[in-house]
Amino acid sequence: MVRVVRFHELGGPEVLRIENVDVQGPGPGEVQIRVRALGLNRAEALLRSGTYIERPVLPSGLGLEAAGIVEALGEGVDGFAPGDAVSIVPPPSMVRWPAYGELASFPARLVVKHPPSLGFEAAAAAWMQYLTAYGALIDIAGLRSQDFVVITAASSSVGLAAIEIANVVGATTIAVTRTSAKKRALTESGAAHVIASAEEDLEARLKEIAGPAGVRVVLDAVGGPSFEPLTAAMSRGGILIEYGGLSPEPTPFPLFSVLSKSLTLRGYLVHEIIGDSARLAAAKSFILEGLTSGSLRPVIARTFPFDEIVEAHRFLESNEQFGKIVVTV
Structure with a gap:
Protein backbone atom coordinates (compact mmCIF):
# COMPACT_ATOMS: atom_id res chain seq x y z
CA MET A 1 0.00 0.00 0.00
CA VAL A 2 1.22 3.50 -0.83
CA ARG A 3 -0.20 6.93 -0.21
CA VAL A 4 -1.75 8.83 -3.11
CA VAL A 5 -3.86 11.97 -3.42
CA ARG A 6 -7.33 11.55 -4.93
CA PHE A 7 -10.65 13.40 -5.01
CA HIS A 8 -14.09 11.79 -5.01
CA GLU A 9 -16.04 14.94 -5.93
CA LEU A 10 -15.36 18.17 -7.75
CA GLY A 11 -14.66 21.24 -5.68
CA GLY A 12 -12.08 23.33 -3.87
CA PRO A 13 -8.81 22.20 -2.25
CA GLU A 14 -10.76 20.58 0.60
CA VAL A 15 -11.92 17.71 -1.67
CA LEU A 16 -8.37 16.35 -1.90
CA ARG A 17 -7.73 13.25 0.22
CA ILE A 18 -4.59 11.27 1.01
CA GLU A 19 -5.51 7.58 0.71
CA ASN A 20 -3.70 4.26 1.00
CA VAL A 21 -4.08 2.23 -2.19
CA ASP A 22 -2.51 -0.73 -3.94
CA VAL A 23 -0.37 0.48 -6.84
CA GLN A 24 0.44 -1.84 -9.72
CA GLY A 25 3.87 -2.05 -11.28
CA PRO A 26 4.73 -0.17 -14.45
CA GLY A 27 3.06 -1.24 -17.67
CA PRO A 28 4.88 -1.92 -20.96
CA GLY A 29 6.93 1.09 -21.98
CA GLU A 30 6.57 2.73 -18.56
CA VAL A 31 8.94 3.68 -15.75
CA GLN A 32 7.79 3.64 -12.14
CA ILE A 33 9.41 6.16 -9.82
CA ARG A 34 9.45 6.61 -6.07
CA VAL A 35 8.41 10.23 -5.87
CA ARG A 36 10.47 12.67 -3.83
CA ALA A 37 8.94 15.97 -4.98
CA LEU A 38 5.95 17.28 -6.91
CA GLY A 39 5.57 20.50 -8.88
CA LEU A 40 2.09 22.08 -8.64
CA ASN A 41 0.31 23.61 -11.63
CA ARG A 42 -2.94 25.52 -12.14
CA ALA A 43 -4.10 22.70 -14.40
CA GLU A 44 -4.42 20.47 -11.34
CA ALA A 45 -6.70 22.96 -9.60
CA LEU A 46 -8.78 23.15 -12.77
CA LEU A 47 -9.07 19.35 -12.99
CA ARG A 48 -10.06 19.17 -9.33
CA SER A 49 -12.79 21.77 -9.87
CA GLY A 50 -14.05 20.26 -13.13
CA THR A 51 -12.99 23.12 -15.42
CA TYR A 52 -9.92 21.61 -17.10
CA ILE A 53 -9.66 20.47 -20.74
CA GLU A 54 -9.57 16.90 -19.39
CA ARG A 55 -12.50 15.46 -17.42
CA PRO A 56 -11.74 13.37 -14.31
CA VAL A 57 -13.27 9.95 -13.73
CA LEU A 58 -14.10 9.89 -10.03
CA PRO A 59 -12.37 9.00 -7.83
CA SER A 60 -9.49 10.59 -9.68
CA GLY A 61 -5.81 11.13 -9.13
CA LEU A 62 -4.03 14.22 -10.41
CA GLY A 63 -0.64 15.81 -10.92
CA LEU A 64 1.62 16.59 -13.87
CA GLU A 65 5.14 16.98 -12.51
CA ALA A 66 7.31 14.81 -10.30
CA ALA A 67 10.92 13.97 -9.56
CA GLY A 68 12.28 10.93 -7.78
CA ILE A 69 14.16 7.67 -8.08
CA VAL A 70 13.49 4.88 -10.57
CA GLU A 71 11.76 2.03 -8.73
CA ALA A 72 10.96 -0.41 -11.56
CA LEU A 73 10.94 -0.69 -15.35
CA GLY A 74 8.13 -1.92 -17.55
CA GLU A 75 8.55 -4.34 -20.44
CA GLY A 76 10.58 -2.95 -23.33
CA VAL A 77 12.17 -0.09 -21.41
CA ASP A 78 15.91 0.47 -21.58
CA GLY A 79 18.20 3.38 -20.83
CA PHE A 80 17.17 3.50 -17.16
CA ALA A 81 18.04 1.48 -14.08
CA PRO A 82 16.56 1.28 -10.58
CA GLY A 83 18.08 4.03 -8.46
CA ASP A 84 18.41 6.59 -11.28
CA ALA A 85 17.43 10.13 -10.32
CA VAL A 86 14.79 11.30 -12.81
CA SER A 87 12.13 13.92 -13.41
CA ILE A 88 8.96 13.86 -15.50
CA VAL A 89 7.89 15.73 -18.61
CA PRO A 90 4.14 16.39 -18.05
CA PRO A 91 2.12 13.52 -19.56
CA PRO A 92 -0.78 14.13 -21.98
CA SER A 93 -3.27 12.91 -19.34
CA MET A 94 -2.92 13.33 -15.59
CA VAL A 95 -5.98 11.14 -15.12
CA ARG A 96 -4.17 8.26 -16.84
CA TRP A 97 -0.74 9.04 -15.30
CA PRO A 98 -1.32 10.97 -12.04
CA ALA A 99 1.80 12.20 -10.25
CA TYR A 100 0.48 12.85 -6.74
CA GLY A 101 1.62 9.76 -4.87
CA GLU A 102 4.53 7.98 -3.27
CA LEU A 103 4.83 5.75 -6.36
CA ALA A 104 3.84 6.78 -9.88
CA SER A 105 4.37 5.38 -13.38
CA PHE A 106 4.93 7.34 -16.59
CA PRO A 107 5.73 6.64 -20.26
CA ALA A 108 9.47 6.14 -20.58
CA ARG A 109 9.78 8.80 -23.31
CA LEU A 110 8.63 11.39 -20.73
CA VAL A 111 11.19 10.39 -18.09
CA VAL A 112 14.39 12.44 -18.01
CA LYS A 113 17.68 11.98 -16.23
CA HIS A 114 18.18 15.53 -15.00
CA PRO A 115 21.51 17.08 -13.94
CA PRO A 116 22.41 15.62 -10.50
CA SER A 117 23.20 19.10 -9.20
CA LEU A 118 19.58 20.16 -9.71
CA GLY A 119 18.05 18.31 -6.74
CA PHE A 120 14.57 16.79 -6.59
CA GLU A 121 12.66 19.94 -5.65
CA ALA A 122 14.09 22.01 -8.49
CA ALA A 123 13.73 19.11 -10.93
CA ALA A 124 10.04 18.77 -10.04
CA ALA A 125 9.65 22.50 -10.73
CA ALA A 126 11.34 22.54 -14.14
CA TRP A 127 9.59 20.82 -17.00
CA MET A 128 6.12 22.34 -17.28
CA GLU A 272 1.75 20.12 -28.99
CA ILE A 273 5.44 20.09 -28.05
CA ILE A 274 5.17 17.06 -25.77
CA GLY A 275 3.24 15.08 -28.40
CA ASP A 276 5.83 15.63 -31.16
CA SER A 277 8.98 13.54 -30.65
CA ALA A 278 11.27 15.76 -32.70
CA ARG A 279 10.07 19.01 -31.14
CA LEU A 280 10.25 17.47 -27.65
CA ALA A 281 13.81 16.27 -28.24
CA ALA A 282 14.88 19.78 -29.28
CA ALA A 283 13.15 21.27 -26.24
CA LYS A 284 14.77 18.78 -23.86
CA SER A 285 18.21 19.54 -25.30
CA PHE A 286 17.74 23.32 -24.90
CA ILE A 287 16.37 23.04 -21.36
CA LEU A 288 18.91 20.49 -20.11
CA GLU A 289 21.73 22.66 -21.44
CA GLY A 290 20.29 25.64 -19.57
CA LEU A 291 19.76 23.69 -16.36
CA THR A 292 23.30 22.32 -16.52
CA SER A 293 24.93 25.69 -17.24
CA GLY A 294 22.80 27.52 -14.68
CA SER A 295 21.23 29.94 -17.16
CA LEU A 296 17.89 28.32 -16.28
CA ARG A 297 17.21 28.18 -12.55
CA PRO A 298 13.72 27.20 -11.34
CA VAL A 299 12.32 29.68 -8.82
CA ILE A 300 10.51 27.94 -5.96
CA ALA A 301 7.94 30.11 -4.22
CA ARG A 302 7.23 27.77 -1.31
CA THR A 303 7.59 24.12 -0.34
CA PHE A 304 4.92 22.06 1.45
CA PRO A 305 5.10 18.52 2.88
CA PHE A 306 2.88 15.88 1.24
CA ASP A 307 0.53 15.83 4.24
CA GLU A 308 -0.29 19.49 3.56
CA ILE A 309 -1.47 19.03 -0.04
CA VAL A 310 -4.75 20.84 0.73
CA GLU A 311 -2.87 23.86 2.09
CA ALA A 312 -0.56 23.76 -0.93
CA HIS A 313 -3.57 23.95 -3.27
CA ARG A 314 -5.01 26.82 -1.28
CA PHE A 315 -1.74 28.71 -1.74
CA LEU A 316 -1.75 27.79 -5.44
CA GLU A 317 -5.10 29.54 -5.83
CA SER A 318 -4.12 32.58 -3.74
CA ASN A 319 -2.06 34.14 -6.56
CA GLU A 320 0.44 35.23 -3.91
CA GLN A 321 3.28 33.01 -5.13
CA PHE A 322 6.35 34.15 -7.03
CA GLY A 323 7.50 31.09 -8.95
CA LYS A 324 6.64 27.42 -8.45
CA ILE A 325 4.99 25.63 -5.54
CA VAL A 326 6.64 22.32 -4.66
CA VAL A 327 5.42 19.48 -2.45
CA THR A 328 7.96 17.09 -0.91
CA VAL A 329 7.02 13.42 -0.52
Whole structure:
Protein backbone atom coordinates (compact mmCIF):
# COMPACT_ATOMS: atom_id res chain seq x y z
CA MET A 1 0.00 0.00 0.00
CA VAL A 2 1.22 3.50 -0.83
CA ARG A 3 -0.20 6.93 -0.21
CA VAL A 4 -1.75 8.83 -3.11
CA VAL A 5 -3.86 11.97 -3.42
CA ARG A 6 -7.33 11.55 -4.93
CA PHE A 7 -10.65 13.40 -5.01
CA HIS A 8 -14.09 11.79 -5.01
CA GLU A 9 -16.04 14.94 -5.93
CA LEU A 10 -15.36 18.17 -7.75
CA GLY A 11 -14.66 21.24 -5.68
CA GLY A 12 -12.08 23.33 -3.87
CA PRO A 13 -8.81 22.20 -2.25
CA GLU A 14 -10.76 20.58 0.60
CA VAL A 15 -11.92 17.71 -1.67
CA LEU A 16 -8.37 16.35 -1.90
CA ARG A 17 -7.73 13.25 0.22
CA ILE A 18 -4.59 11.27 1.01
CA GLU A 19 -5.51 7.58 0.71
CA ASN A 20 -3.70 4.26 1.00
CA VAL A 21 -4.08 2.23 -2.19
CA ASP A 22 -2.51 -0.73 -3.94
CA VAL A 23 -0.37 0.48 -6.84
CA GLN A 24 0.44 -1.84 -9.72
CA GLY A 25 3.87 -2.05 -11.28
CA PRO A 26 4.73 -0.17 -14.45
CA GLY A 27 3.06 -1.24 -17.67
CA PRO A 28 4.88 -1.92 -20.96
CA GLY A 29 6.93 1.09 -21.98
CA GLU A 30 6.57 2.73 -18.56
CA VAL A 31 8.94 3.68 -15.75
CA GLN A 32 7.79 3.64 -12.14
CA ILE A 33 9.41 6.16 -9.82
CA ARG A 34 9.45 6.61 -6.07
CA VAL A 35 8.41 10.23 -5.87
CA ARG A 36 10.47 12.67 -3.83
CA ALA A 37 8.94 15.97 -4.98
CA LEU A 38 5.95 17.28 -6.91
CA GLY A 39 5.57 20.50 -8.88
CA LEU A 40 2.09 22.08 -8.64
CA ASN A 41 0.31 23.61 -11.63
CA ARG A 42 -2.94 25.52 -12.14
CA ALA A 43 -4.10 22.70 -14.40
CA GLU A 44 -4.42 20.47 -11.34
CA ALA A 45 -6.70 22.96 -9.60
CA LEU A 46 -8.78 23.15 -12.77
CA LEU A 47 -9.07 19.35 -12.99
CA ARG A 48 -10.06 19.17 -9.33
CA SER A 49 -12.79 21.77 -9.87
CA GLY A 50 -14.05 20.26 -13.13
CA THR A 51 -12.99 23.12 -15.42
CA TYR A 52 -9.92 21.61 -17.10
CA ILE A 53 -9.66 20.47 -20.74
CA GLU A 54 -9.57 16.90 -19.39
CA ARG A 55 -12.50 15.46 -17.42
CA PRO A 56 -11.74 13.37 -14.31
CA VAL A 57 -13.27 9.95 -13.73
CA LEU A 58 -14.10 9.89 -10.03
CA PRO A 59 -12.37 9.00 -7.83
CA SER A 60 -9.49 10.59 -9.68
CA GLY A 61 -5.81 11.13 -9.13
CA LEU A 62 -4.03 14.22 -10.41
CA GLY A 63 -0.64 15.81 -10.92
CA LEU A 64 1.62 16.59 -13.87
CA GLU A 65 5.14 16.98 -12.51
CA ALA A 66 7.31 14.81 -10.30
CA ALA A 67 10.92 13.97 -9.56
CA GLY A 68 12.28 10.93 -7.78
CA ILE A 69 14.16 7.67 -8.08
CA VAL A 70 13.49 4.88 -10.57
CA GLU A 71 11.76 2.03 -8.73
CA ALA A 72 10.96 -0.41 -11.56
CA LEU A 73 10.94 -0.69 -15.35
CA GLY A 74 8.13 -1.92 -17.55
CA GLU A 75 8.55 -4.34 -20.44
CA GLY A 76 10.58 -2.95 -23.33
CA VAL A 77 12.17 -0.09 -21.41
CA ASP A 78 15.91 0.47 -21.58
CA GLY A 79 18.20 3.38 -20.83
CA PHE A 80 17.17 3.50 -17.16
CA ALA A 81 18.04 1.48 -14.08
CA PRO A 82 16.56 1.28 -10.58
CA GLY A 83 18.08 4.03 -8.46
CA ASP A 84 18.41 6.59 -11.28
CA ALA A 85 17.43 10.13 -10.32
CA VAL A 86 14.79 11.30 -12.81
CA SER A 87 12.13 13.92 -13.41
CA ILE A 88 8.96 13.86 -15.50
CA VAL A 89 7.89 15.73 -18.61
CA PRO A 90 4.14 16.39 -18.05
CA PRO A 91 2.12 13.52 -19.56
CA PRO A 92 -0.78 14.13 -21.98
CA SER A 93 -3.27 12.91 -19.34
CA MET A 94 -2.92 13.33 -15.59
CA VAL A 95 -5.98 11.14 -15.12
CA ARG A 96 -4.17 8.26 -16.84
CA TRP A 97 -0.74 9.04 -15.30
CA PRO A 98 -1.32 10.97 -12.04
CA ALA A 99 1.80 12.20 -10.25
CA TYR A 100 0.48 12.85 -6.74
CA GLY A 101 1.62 9.76 -4.87
CA GLU A 102 4.53 7.98 -3.27
CA LEU A 103 4.83 5.75 -6.36
CA ALA A 104 3.84 6.78 -9.88
CA SER A 105 4.37 5.38 -13.38
CA PHE A 106 4.93 7.34 -16.59
CA PRO A 107 5.73 6.64 -20.26
CA ALA A 108 9.47 6.14 -20.58
CA ARG A 109 9.78 8.80 -23.31
CA LEU A 110 8.63 11.39 -20.73
CA VAL A 111 11.19 10.39 -18.09
CA VAL A 112 14.39 12.44 -18.01
CA LYS A 113 17.68 11.98 -16.23
CA HIS A 114 18.18 15.53 -15.00
CA PRO A 115 21.51 17.08 -13.94
CA PRO A 116 22.41 15.62 -10.50
CA SER A 117 23.20 19.10 -9.20
CA LEU A 118 19.58 20.16 -9.71
CA GLY A 119 18.05 18.31 -6.74
CA PHE A 120 14.57 16.79 -6.59
CA GLU A 121 12.66 19.94 -5.65
CA ALA A 122 14.09 22.01 -8.49
CA ALA A 123 13.73 19.11 -10.93
CA ALA A 124 10.04 18.77 -10.04
CA ALA A 125 9.65 22.50 -10.73
CA ALA A 126 11.34 22.54 -14.14
CA TRP A 127 9.59 20.82 -17.00
CA MET A 128 6.12 22.34 -17.28
CA GLN A 129 7.35 25.91 -17.04
CA TYR A 130 10.36 25.60 -19.32
CA LEU A 131 8.62 23.45 -21.93
CA THR A 132 5.70 25.88 -22.05
CA ALA A 133 7.94 28.93 -22.42
CA TYR A 134 10.34 27.24 -24.86
CA GLY A 135 7.51 25.98 -27.08
CA ALA A 136 5.98 29.43 -27.34
CA LEU A 137 9.06 31.62 -27.62
CA ILE A 138 11.60 29.43 -29.43
CA ASP A 139 9.66 26.72 -31.29
CA ILE A 140 6.71 28.86 -32.46
CA ALA A 141 7.76 32.52 -32.34
CA GLY A 142 11.41 31.98 -33.25
CA LEU A 143 12.48 34.62 -30.75
CA ARG A 144 15.58 36.59 -31.80
CA SER A 145 18.11 38.79 -30.04
CA GLN A 146 16.74 41.97 -31.64
CA ASP A 147 13.16 41.29 -30.48
CA PHE A 148 11.14 42.95 -27.77
CA VAL A 149 9.02 40.30 -26.00
CA VAL A 150 6.12 40.99 -23.63
CA ILE A 151 5.45 38.41 -20.92
CA THR A 152 2.20 38.77 -18.96
CA ALA A 153 1.53 37.03 -15.63
CA ALA A 154 5.28 37.45 -15.35
CA SER A 155 5.60 36.31 -11.73
CA SER A 156 4.12 32.89 -12.51
CA SER A 157 6.48 29.96 -13.00
CA VAL A 158 5.98 30.08 -16.79
CA GLY A 159 6.46 33.86 -16.79
CA LEU A 160 9.76 33.58 -14.93
CA ALA A 161 10.88 30.73 -17.22
CA ALA A 162 10.04 32.88 -20.24
CA ILE A 163 12.16 35.75 -18.89
CA GLU A 164 15.12 33.39 -18.47
CA ILE A 165 14.73 31.83 -21.93
CA ALA A 166 14.37 35.23 -23.59
CA ASN A 167 17.54 36.36 -21.81
CA VAL A 168 19.40 33.28 -23.08
CA VAL A 169 18.46 34.33 -26.63
CA GLY A 170 19.33 37.96 -25.92
CA ALA A 171 15.84 39.42 -26.50
CA THR A 172 14.61 42.43 -24.51
CA THR A 173 12.05 41.34 -21.93
CA ILE A 174 9.06 43.39 -20.83
CA ALA A 175 7.40 41.77 -17.83
CA VAL A 176 3.77 42.68 -17.12
CA THR A 177 2.39 42.21 -13.61
CA ARG A 178 -0.80 43.55 -12.07
CA THR A 179 0.65 45.75 -9.33
CA SER A 180 4.06 47.11 -8.41
CA ALA A 181 4.38 44.71 -5.45
CA LYS A 182 6.48 42.26 -7.49
CA LYS A 183 8.35 44.78 -9.63
CA ARG A 184 11.63 44.56 -7.77
CA ALA A 185 11.57 40.75 -7.70
CA LEU A 186 10.92 40.62 -11.45
CA THR A 187 13.81 42.97 -12.12
CA GLU A 188 16.07 40.83 -9.94
CA SER A 189 14.87 37.79 -11.92
CA GLY A 190 16.15 39.30 -15.14
CA ALA A 191 13.32 41.36 -16.62
CA ALA A 192 14.71 44.35 -18.51
CA HIS A 193 11.48 46.31 -18.00
CA VAL A 194 8.49 45.81 -15.69
CA ILE A 195 5.01 47.31 -16.14
CA ALA A 196 2.31 47.27 -13.44
CA SER A 197 -0.78 47.05 -15.64
CA ALA A 198 -3.25 48.17 -12.93
CA GLU A 199 -1.20 51.27 -12.16
CA GLU A 200 0.23 52.32 -15.53
CA ASP A 201 -1.01 52.90 -19.08
CA LEU A 202 -0.02 49.57 -20.64
CA GLU A 203 -0.14 50.68 -24.27
CA ALA A 204 1.74 53.92 -23.65
CA ARG A 205 4.46 52.21 -21.61
CA LEU A 206 4.94 49.46 -24.22
CA LYS A 207 5.28 52.02 -27.01
CA GLU A 208 7.70 54.05 -24.88
CA ILE A 209 9.91 51.01 -24.26
CA ALA A 210 9.79 49.34 -27.69
CA GLY A 211 9.75 52.54 -29.73
CA PRO A 212 8.62 52.73 -33.35
CA ALA A 213 9.71 49.16 -34.06
CA GLY A 214 7.10 47.81 -31.65
CA VAL A 215 6.87 44.49 -29.84
CA ARG A 216 7.22 41.46 -32.11
CA VAL A 217 6.34 38.71 -29.61
CA VAL A 218 3.72 38.62 -26.82
CA LEU A 219 3.35 35.63 -24.51
CA ASP A 220 0.01 36.05 -22.76
CA ALA A 221 -1.70 34.02 -20.06
CA VAL A 222 -4.43 36.53 -19.24
CA GLY A 223 -6.62 37.50 -22.19
CA GLY A 224 -9.43 39.94 -21.44
CA PRO A 225 -9.30 43.69 -22.13
CA SER A 226 -5.48 43.75 -22.26
CA PHE A 227 -5.65 42.37 -25.83
CA GLU A 228 -6.34 45.91 -27.07
CA PRO A 229 -3.26 47.67 -25.61
CA LEU A 230 -1.01 44.66 -26.22
CA THR A 231 -1.79 44.42 -29.93
CA ALA A 232 -1.75 48.21 -30.33
CA ALA A 233 1.92 48.18 -29.31
CA MET A 234 2.94 45.26 -31.54
CA SER A 235 5.08 45.46 -34.66
CA ARG A 236 3.97 44.63 -38.20
CA GLY A 237 3.95 40.84 -38.58
CA GLY A 238 4.11 40.31 -34.83
CA ILE A 239 2.76 37.26 -33.03
CA LEU A 240 0.71 37.03 -29.84
CA ILE A 241 0.71 33.56 -28.29
CA GLU A 242 -2.14 32.87 -25.87
CA TYR A 243 -1.65 30.00 -23.42
CA GLY A 244 -4.15 30.85 -20.65
CA GLY A 245 -7.27 32.76 -19.76
CA LEU A 246 -6.83 34.21 -16.30
CA SER A 247 -9.04 37.24 -16.90
CA PRO A 248 -12.72 36.74 -15.98
CA GLU A 249 -13.66 39.47 -18.47
CA PRO A 250 -14.45 38.94 -22.18
CA THR A 251 -11.51 39.05 -24.58
CA PRO A 252 -12.11 41.50 -27.46
CA PHE A 253 -10.83 40.76 -30.95
CA PRO A 254 -8.57 43.72 -31.85
CA LEU A 255 -9.64 43.79 -35.48
CA PHE A 256 -8.00 47.05 -36.57
CA SER A 257 -4.59 46.18 -35.10
CA VAL A 258 -4.68 42.66 -36.54
CA LEU A 259 -5.61 43.89 -40.03
CA SER A 260 -3.35 46.92 -40.18
CA LYS A 261 -0.27 45.07 -38.89
CA SER A 262 -0.90 41.55 -40.26
CA LEU A 263 -0.67 40.15 -36.75
CA THR A 264 -0.88 36.49 -35.79
CA LEU A 265 -2.94 35.62 -32.69
CA ARG A 266 -2.27 31.98 -31.83
CA GLY A 267 -3.61 29.65 -29.18
CA TYR A 268 -1.03 27.31 -27.66
CA LEU A 269 -0.90 24.33 -25.34
CA VAL A 270 2.34 22.67 -24.27
CA HIS A 271 0.86 19.33 -25.38
CA GLU A 272 1.75 20.12 -28.99
CA ILE A 273 5.44 20.09 -28.05
CA ILE A 274 5.17 17.06 -25.77
CA GLY A 275 3.24 15.08 -28.40
CA ASP A 276 5.83 15.63 -31.16
CA SER A 277 8.98 13.54 -30.65
CA ALA A 278 11.27 15.76 -32.70
CA ARG A 279 10.07 19.01 -31.14
CA LEU A 280 10.25 17.47 -27.65
CA ALA A 281 13.81 16.27 -28.24
CA ALA A 282 14.88 19.78 -29.28
CA ALA A 283 13.15 21.27 -26.24
CA LYS A 284 14.77 18.78 -23.86
CA SER A 285 18.21 19.54 -25.30
CA PHE A 286 17.74 23.32 -24.90
CA ILE A 287 16.37 23.04 -21.36
CA LEU A 288 18.91 20.49 -20.11
CA GLU A 289 21.73 22.66 -21.44
CA GLY A 290 20.29 25.64 -19.57
CA LEU A 291 19.76 23.69 -16.36
CA THR A 292 23.30 22.32 -16.52
CA SER A 293 24.93 25.69 -17.24
CA GLY A 294 22.80 27.52 -14.68
CA SER A 295 21.23 29.94 -17.16
CA LEU A 296 17.89 28.32 -16.28
CA ARG A 297 17.21 28.18 -12.55
CA PRO A 298 13.72 27.20 -11.34
CA VAL A 299 12.32 29.68 -8.82
CA ILE A 300 10.51 27.94 -5.96
CA ALA A 301 7.94 30.11 -4.22
CA ARG A 302 7.23 27.77 -1.31
CA THR A 303 7.59 24.12 -0.34
CA PHE A 304 4.92 22.06 1.45
CA PRO A 305 5.10 18.52 2.88
CA PHE A 306 2.88 15.88 1.24
CA ASP A 307 0.53 15.83 4.24
CA GLU A 308 -0.29 19.49 3.56
CA ILE A 309 -1.47 19.03 -0.04
CA VAL A 310 -4.75 20.84 0.73
CA GLU A 311 -2.87 23.86 2.09
CA ALA A 312 -0.56 23.76 -0.93
CA HIS A 313 -3.57 23.95 -3.27
CA ARG A 314 -5.01 26.82 -1.28
CA PHE A 315 -1.74 28.71 -1.74
CA LEU A 316 -1.75 27.79 -5.44
CA GLU A 317 -5.10 29.54 -5.83
CA SER A 318 -4.12 32.58 -3.74
CA ASN A 319 -2.06 34.14 -6.56
CA GLU A 320 0.44 35.23 -3.91
CA GLN A 321 3.28 33.01 -5.13
CA PHE A 322 6.35 34.15 -7.03
CA GLY A 323 7.50 31.09 -8.95
CA LYS A 324 6.64 27.42 -8.45
CA ILE A 325 4.99 25.63 -5.54
CA VAL A 326 6.64 22.32 -4.66
CA VAL A 327 5.42 19.48 -2.45
CA THR A 328 7.96 17.09 -0.91
CA VAL A 329 7.02 13.42 -0.52
